[in-house]
Amino acid sequence: MVSSNEIIEEDKKMLMQSFKRWYPVVIDHGKGSLIYDIEGKEYIDMNAGIGVVALGHSNEKIVKAVEEQARKFFHYSLTDFYYEKAISVARRLLSFFPFKGKVFYTNSGTESVEAAIKIARHHTKKEYVIGFVNSFHGRTLGSLAFTSSKAVQRSGFSPLLPSTFLIPYPDPRNPLCREDCASEIISYIEDWLFKKIVDPSEIAAFIMEPIQGEGGVIVPPDDFFSQLRSITSKNGILMIMDEVQTGIGRTGKMFAFEHFNVVPDIVTLAKAIGGGLPLGAVVGREEIMDLPYGSHASTFGGNPLALAASEVVLDEVPKLLDHVSYLGKKIIEELSSALSPFLYEVRGKGLLVGAELRKDGKPYEEGLAKVLDGSFNRGVLAIGAGESVVRVEPPLVIEEDIAMKATNIIKEEIEKLR
Missing domain, CATH: 3.90.1150.10 (Aspartate Aminotransferase, domain 1)
Known part of the structure; x- marks a missing residue:
């Protein structure tokens, strides 16, 4: 052996x-x-x-579901054809969200982030996207522009996606955080980012992890995202929550944003949603998920074997x-x-x-x-x-x-x- x-x-x-x-x-x-x-x-x-x-x-239920689907068909690209499993999983997934939404299937977390950025830019007709230092959103060139949990992840790959900025996350260890970390970072956004770097009218979205995972399991103050949501709503800026690691029950709720009294506009998913098979998803408000025909697709996104596993996951995790x-x-x-x-x-x-x-x-x-x-x-x-x-x-x-x-x-x- x-x-x-x-x-x-x-x-x-x-x-x-x-x-x-x-x-x-x-x-x-x-x-x-x-x-x-x-x-x-x-x-x-x-x-x-x-x-x-x-x-x-x-998991026996996942094994059974995948075996049953494998006897029907392995693949028939969802971007060009239809199959019922894509609808049944989307219906179940959307039932967990507090808004009327639509789903786009991917194969991984970084693909979900890439899709979310395109959706946000296209819908708002704005170019800037703001991320947070110490985040991890993936390693493809678009998502890499917002990944900064370790310098080696970015080193040697510039230029990255333009029209992006990284700002401090509300981490109590951050020198900007002295007394009220949430309010201090919000003040930084309003008094420095918006006034000195980029006008909010040019910003399509903020993208963030509700809990920074790869960056060290950093949990923000309870009121930070509600304060940020107030700013984004006032300025017509979308909020993208990267729930690739925190979503699908990981934090004791289906999605970690539920801990923070906030509802995002777009949520990126992967990891647990496929139960071990490659599957990701972007879930967004119905009116935002408006990319035109031919502008974005994925040959393997929503693969029927992965969707069969996902049905089990979405039934069992709650x-x-x-x-x-x-x-x-x-x-x-x-x-x-x-x-x-x-x-x-x-x-x-x-x-x-x-x-x-x-x-x-x-x-x-x-x-x-x-x-x-x-x-x-x-x-x-x-x-x-x-x-x-x-x-x-x-x-x-x-x-x-x-x-x-x-x-x-x-x-x-x-x-x-x-």
Whole structure:
């Protein structure tokens, strides 16, 4: 039998190494919240394939739905033809939104963001789009203009999409935030961005993550988005919420924007919506989703196999929201009790949790590596975010005892730091 080391060496030879692997583990199969490598070792999955497998690995309902669809047809491009599955999923998806909307299907998060930018620019007939520093929206050239959680993501790829600006996010660690972070960033927008950089009449949209995931699980003040919504509504500016990571139940609500008393105009989705198959979507107010025939399409967007999986996801996830909220609070409480001078803060909502490590007032990147490696060696697959944040986002179906076993291992590894 081929070994993990052999696979890893072949990977280095044959695949472009433009992405980082967290551990030398080669996955063989998974079931529920557990993963098994090709040597047969069992791991607790505390990252859900980066937030994708909301219903766990090899979910029987998803397997059955995909098998049934595969016996009918694999593909027949939705951009040129019709099939009923696209309508049934859209109907179910739209039922979760507080406005009358329409759906555009994509294959990934970055494609959803690209589509949302085009929709916003075309509808408003304005060119500028404003994003936030420390966000992650994807790595294709349009979405990359708004991605800035790490400099390496942008380095060497300029010029990026023009007519874009990045402004500070309401992060309490930001030097601009002194007393009232939300109001201070709003003042920055009104007194500096609008008056010194770009007139609001030229701005098509603001794009933001309701919680910055890759940037370190940064949760904004409760009133920030409602204040921003007031500004955008007054100036005819659209609000795009990137819910690629936070959407579909991850934070204990179907969409994270529901935590913040705000209703966006456009929402981008991917990751969990396909249950493990490549699927993304843009959901927007009906009057905004008005791109003309031939202006935007996707050969594989809305693939029937992925839509079959999505039907199951959209039926099952609402049943899990109380479990996600309860378990997320318990994980935060347990990690927060770690006895370590290097644990700066534990934050998040639902099953998107970040434990930030700092040493001498600075991000403790070496500490993050030690915690992740130590957890991996003890059978837990967690990953990092930001500069030194342990990111915890297991499948939404993870059992409480398994989740807390993994959480305690992570906690113990934090406590080992010196």
